[in-house]
Amino acid sequence: MKRFVSILAILLIVASILVVRPSISDAAVKHPVAYEATHHHHRCKYVREGHNRRVVLCGFEKQYAFRILPKKFKGYRRAREYWCLNDVIMRESAWNKYADNPYSGAYGIPQALPGYKMATDNPVGSDWVDDSRVQLWWMVRMYIPDVYGTPCNAWGHEQQYGWYVITAS
Numbered sequence: 480m481k482r483f484v485s486i487l488a489i490l491l492i493v494a495s496i497l498v499v500r501p502s503i504s505d506a507a508v509k510h511p512v513a514y515e516a517t518h519h520h521h522r523c524k525y526v527r528e529g530h531n532r533r534v535v536l537c538g539f540e541k542q543y544a545f546r547i548l549p550k551k552f553k554g555y556r557r558a559r560e561y562w563c564l565n566d567v568i569m570r571e572s573a574w575n576k577y578a579d580n581p582y583s584g585a586y587g588i589p590q591a592l593p594g595y596k597m598a599t600d601n602p603v604g605s606d607w608v609d610d611s612r613v614q615l616w617w618m619v620r621m622y623i624p625d626v627y628g629t630p631c632n633a634w635g636h637e638q639q640y641g642w643y644v645i646t647a648s
Contacts, residue, residue, distance in 0.1 A: 534558050540574050540588065540611045541565070547619050548630075564619065564630035567637050571644075576611040585644060589618035592644050
């Protein structure tokens with residue numbers, strides 16, 4: 480009997496882990512107006528890009544990153560480049576502007592190495608420690624275009640090598 484109870488408990492734990500809940504984007508795509516009205520506390524923005532392509536951006540940093548993508552990316556390409564950028568950021572820092580790698584010294588959302596270079600010639604400001612706008616501008620408008628050309632190229636490099644930021648003084 481104890482073995483049966485143990486197995487049952489394990490099955491219940493596994494089942495609770497496997498329960499699939501609709502993601503934010505699923506709910507927003509099916510009912511965007513209702514989603515925004517009921518999930519305003521997430522500060523989400525519903526954006527239509529291209530033909531029937533939808534992007535849901537929750538939080539200031541994600542909205543700002545999408546907004547500052549170069550204008551040459553239009554429609555579906557813009558959404559695709561945003562998701563590549565998101566993938567890089569999720570792997571590097573999970574959108575944490577205070578992410579600090581104790582082994583390499585990389586810092587912030589872009590995991591810049593060294594962190595202070597995000598303030599160099601940055602038109603948004605110089606507070607690279609606390610200002611996510613400074614970090615994202617450096618990543619989206621300065622570093623990725625100069626080194627990789629596009630966020631999707633940076634994501635390809637990240638997937639292949641496990642990193643995308645080159646150390647510079």
